[in-house]
Amino acid sequence: MAGIAEVEKFAFELTDTQRAVLAAHLLRSLPSVLHDEDEGIAEALRRDAELEGNPEMGISLEQLDQGAALPPA
Secondary structure, three states: OOOHHHHHHHHOOOOHHHHHHHHHHHHHHOOOOOOOOOHHHHHHHHHHHHHHHOHHHOOOHHHHHHHHOOOOO
């Protein structure tokens, strides 16, 4: 079995998107450590599942940057 250092080495060779998906899967595999009343985690998991079911709903980082840009003063 591969050790943590070896797995980490391979993980850092993945693209940003692949690492994000891996991180989401790893976090989802962990037991809940937060209280049930934390609606933020539930909402994030709901949105993640929604995006996995329909990737077209997402936007690119460039689109996010354009939408978040402040208008010139």
